[in-house]
Every structure is written in C-alpha cells, then in structure tokens.
Amino acid sequence: MPPCSPTVCHAVQCLAMKSPYFMQSRSVVTRSGDQNAASSLRSKLTSRRRDVDPVSSVVVKVEEEEEEEVEARICEQRPSSASLSRGGCHPKTETSPLASHSRRKRQLKVEYDRDEGVAPVQTGHWEPPDWKKQLGYIREMRSGRDAPVDNMGAEKCYDSEAPAHVRRFQVLVSLMLSSQTKDQVTAAAMQKLRAHGCTVENILATDDEALGKLIYPVGFWKTKVKYLKRTSAMLQEVFSGDIPDSVEGLVSLPGVGPKMAHLAMDIAWDQVSGIGVDTHVHRISNRLGWLKKPTKNPEETRKALEEWLPRELWSEINWLLVGFGQQVCLPVSPLCSACLNQYSCPSAHKVSPTKRPKAGSPRSPNPTSSFTTKTEPEQESSVKHERTKKEPRPTPVSPTAQRTRLKSKVDH
Structure with a gap:
C-alpha cells in the first residue's frame, strides 16, 4: 500500500487530536487488548466533560x-x-x-382527579319551602272542626261502649266502607250495621243479600260485601276474632290497603305506623308542592311525605288535609280565593275561578250553615251518569212531522 501524502496525513492527525470521541474509538480499535488504558482514557474524557460542561449536572x-x-x-x-x-x-x-x-x-394524576369511585356529597335534609306557614294556615282554617270527617269519620263510627275488640273491628269496617264513598254515606251505613250487630260473628251469620241492603249505597257495595265476609272469616280463624296489630297483618286482609292499615293502627291501636293518604291528602300535597316531584298515586305520596315530614305530625296530617279538601281545596274548582295559602301555593288560581266561598266553608260569612261536599272525580262522573239516566230524553221528530206541525200552526 503506497504511503499517503504529507497533506492527508497532517489532516488526519489534526482531526484525531481535536475529536475526543475519535481518539476514544481509535484507542479502542488499536488498543483492544489493553483494558486498563481504555478505562483510564474513559475516566479522563468524563472528567473533561464535567469541566467543559458544568450545566449538564444540573439537568439531573x-x-x-x-x-x-x-x-x-x-x-x-x-x-x-x-x-x-x-x-x-x-x-x-x-x-x-x-x-x-x-x-x-401526568396520566396517573388525571385518573386520580376523576374520583369515579367516590360517592357524591349528601346535601341537607330536603323540605318544601314555607310548609310550616302553610300548615299553620290550614290549622287556622280547620279550627272550626266542622268538616264531614270531623263528625262522621272512622273515629266517630264505632260504638264507644262495646268491648275493645268489637270497637277495633268496627273501626276497620268503617274504613273499608269509606273507600270511594262520602263520609255521610259511610256514617249512615255504619249506623245500620251497628243496629244489626257489627261483630265478626254477626257479619258471618248474615247472608250476602241482607248485608248488601245494610251497607247500600256505599261505593262498590257488592264487592265490599264479599270483602266483609272474607275478612270476618279470616279474623275469626287466624286472629282470634280481633284485628291484627301490625300493618303487615292488616294489609293481608281482603279489601284492606296501606291507607286503611295506617289509619286503623292509629285509631284502633293508638300507634302511629305511617301517614294515611287518601285522595284528599294526595291531591293537596301535590298542589302545595310538598313533594320533591309530582306523584301518581296515594302510596307514592305517602312515601314522599314520610321522607321529610316530622313523625309527630303523621297522625294529625290526615284529618287536617281531609277536612281541608272537603271544604276549601275541593277536587273540582277549589276555593283559592278563600284560602289563606293562595299567595304561597304554586297551584293557586290555576284551576279555580275567583268566586265567593260556599256556605259552610271556614271563610264564609255564616260558618254555622250546612256544608255540602263535592264528590271525587270518579264519583262525580258516576253521579252525572245516573242523572242522565233519570232525565227523560226527547224523542226525535222526523222532518215530515215538523212540516205537518208548521202547516197546522199556519192554518190556525
């Protein structure tokens, strides 16, 4: 191999002296057998890097x-x-x-900030606004205690001189008859039953036809005759002639629902187990906005009310709202102009025209006068149907007969 020119050799030597990496690689290639020399060369280069570039240590x-x-x-x-x-x-x-x-x-930190498994913070106890003031106004409007429920409710329909188990049975019977029936009709039926003998034994000994005549005209009287017979038989066989002392036992009886069970526990056993919610309580609670969201049936209303209403008011709220619904907050055309809650009720004057209070309402000029209650929507439709049946319908007149009548009038 011919030797290189002096110019090329000088350039190679200059490049080898200026580049430490070239020197390191060269030393490794040419001195591959001398490990000690290579390691000493690496340590020198490392110390030289620290002297030349002191900023690199800051990076760490x-x-x-x-x-x-x-x-x-x-x-x-x-x-x-x-x-x-x-x-x-x-x-x-x-x-x-x-x-x-x-x-x-950073990715782990984002996942941690999501907190997907953490439960939301519970807010405070919910209650409707101004409910205490509204309840106070209802108490004021019900201070006269002259509604039908006050004089003819289940608390007034039993014989106070009868034995305790007979009184409790009569309370249950009056609650069963009051479903879809005005208090006046229920009270009249209970008077006839008490005169006949309203006990478990007498109800079982009476045939269906005679029992139907005693309770007529309560709503669905034929169905209630069957319920009374089956309930009386169950009380005699299972509960030793007395009514159950628990809500579970009461709702197991034919024709007894949650509303009747809670009212029976309150009136017959003097135990508050829940709120008795009928159509009046269901309607008024939704109108006043006493529920988080509107409910569709009385049982949903009962659960929603029991979530926030204090337990000491559960017994009072039924007869308060029932009498209020019978006199002022009527199912059809409520008397909003006579209601003390007309400025705080969200439903005020939306379905009721402004008019004078009816006779017998708390705001009427003559509160001692008689008061006639309106029926529920289901009863109202049935009453209208009965009226249309009783009223004679005009017979249709043919066009030929009309011409004959007109001609006879003209001739005369």
Missing part, C-alpha cells in the same frame, strides 16, 4: 415537571460544536426515559 437535579424547559435552556447555552461532539441536546422527536416517566405520572 431539575424536577421532572420542568425537564423540557430546562433542556431547552441548555440547548440555547451550549455551542453547536459541543452539542454535536458530546450529544448534549436531543431532538424532540427522541424520547428520554425521564420524559416518558413524567408523562406516565
């Missing part, structure tokens, strides 16, 4: 969140030749272990 101490910013500053401070020779600043396309570790920590 910088926190992971500020790594990219510090690397950008280091790239600006370093000369281009040093960066090429020592591999100082990596392009952003390359990912270092610290950068990837920092990204992983």
Whole structure:
C-alpha cells in the first residue's frame, strides 16, 4: 500500500487530536487488548466533560415537571460544536426515559382527579319551602272542626261502649266502607250495621243479600260485601276474632290497603305506623308542592311525605288535609280565593275561578250553615251518569212531522 501524502496525513492527525470521541474509538480499535488504558482514557474524557460542561449536572437535579424547559435552556447555552461532539441536546422527536416517566405520572394524576369511585356529597335534609306557614294556615282554617270527617269519620263510627275488640273491628269496617264513598254515606251505613250487630260473628251469620241492603249505597257495595265476609272469616280463624296489630297483618286482609292499615293502627291501636293518604291528602300535597316531584298515586305520596315530614305530625296530617279538601281545596274548582295559602301555593288560581266561598266553608260569612261536599272525580262522573239516566230524553221528530206541525200552526 503506497504511503499517503504529507497533506492527508497532517489532516488526519489534526482531526484525531481535536475529536475526543475519535481518539476514544481509535484507542479502542488499536488498543483492544489493553483494558486498563481504555478505562483510564474513559475516566479522563468524563472528567473533561464535567469541566467543559458544568450545566449538564444540573439537568439531573431539575424536577421532572420542568425537564423540557430546562433542556431547552441548555440547548440555547451550549455551542453547536459541543452539542454535536458530546450529544448534549436531543431532538424532540427522541424520547428520554425521564420524559416518558413524567408523562406516565401526568396520566396517573388525571385518573386520580376523576374520583369515579367516590360517592357524591349528601346535601341537607330536603323540605318544601314555607310548609310550616302553610300548615299553620290550614290549622287556622280547620279550627272550626266542622268538616264531614270531623263528625262522621272512622273515629266517630264505632260504638264507644262495646268491648275493645268489637270497637277495633268496627273501626276497620268503617274504613273499608269509606273507600270511594262520602263520609255521610259511610256514617249512615255504619249506623245500620251497628243496629244489626257489627261483630265478626254477626257479619258471618248474615247472608250476602241482607248485608248488601245494610251497607247500600256505599261505593262498590257488592264487592265490599264479599270483602266483609272474607275478612270476618279470616279474623275469626287466624286472629282470634280481633284485628291484627301490625300493618303487615292488616294489609293481608281482603279489601284492606296501606291507607286503611295506617289509619286503623292509629285509631284502633293508638300507634302511629305511617301517614294515611287518601285522595284528599294526595291531591293537596301535590298542589302545595310538598313533594320533591309530582306523584301518581296515594302510596307514592305517602312515601314522599314520610321522607321529610316530622313523625309527630303523621297522625294529625290526615284529618287536617281531609277536612281541608272537603271544604276549601275541593277536587273540582277549589276555593283559592278563600284560602289563606293562595299567595304561597304554586297551584293557586290555576284551576279555580275567583268566586265567593260556599256556605259552610271556614271563610264564609255564616260558618254555622250546612256544608255540602263535592264528590271525587270518579264519583262525580258516576253521579252525572245516573242523572242522565233519570232525565227523560226527547224523542226525535222526523222532518215530515215538523212540516205537518208548521202547516197546522199556519192554518190556525
């Protein structure tokens, strides 16, 4: 191999002296057998790096969140030749272990901030606004205690001189008859039953036809005859002639629902087990906005009221709202102009025209006069149907007969 020219040899020697990496690689190639010389050369190069580039040691101490910013500053401070020779600043396309570790920590932090498994914070106890003031006004309007429920309700229909188990049975019978029936009709039927003998034994000994005549005209009287017979038989066989002393036992009887069971527990056993919700309580609670959301049936209303209404008011609220619904907050055309809650009730004057209070209402000029209650929507439709049956319908007149009548009038 011919020797190189002096110019080429000088250039190679200059390049080898200026580039430490070239010197390291050269030493490794030419002195592959001498490990001690290679290690000493590496230690020298490392110490020289620290002397030349003192900023690189700062990179390790910088926190992971500020790594990219510090690397950008280091790239600006370093000369281009040093960066090429020592591999100082990596392009952003390359990912270092610290950068990837920092990204992983940020992802974990985002997942932690979601808090998907943590339950939402419970808010305070819900209650309708102004319910205490509205209840006070209802008490004021019911202070006369002259509604039908006050004089003819289940508390007034039993024989106070009868034995305790007979009194409790009569309370249950009056509640069963009161379903879809006005209090006046229920009270009249109970008077006839008490005169006949309203006991478990007498009800079982009376045939269905005679029992139907005694309770007529209560609503669905034929169905209630069957319920009375089956309930009396069950009381005699299972409960030793007395009514059950629990809501579960009462609702197991034929024809007895939750409303009757809670009222029977309150009146017969003097135990408050729940709110007795009938059509009046259901209607008025929705009109006053005493529920978180509107309910569709009395049982939903009962559960919604019991969530917030204090337990000491459960016994009072039934007869208060029932009498209020019989006199003022009527099912059809309520007397909003006579109601003390007309300025706080969300349903005021929406379905009721402004008119004078009826006789017998708490705001009427003559409160001692008689008061006639309106029926429920179901009873109202049945009453209208009966009236249309009783009223004679006009017979249709043919056009020929009409001409004959007109001609006879003209001739006369």
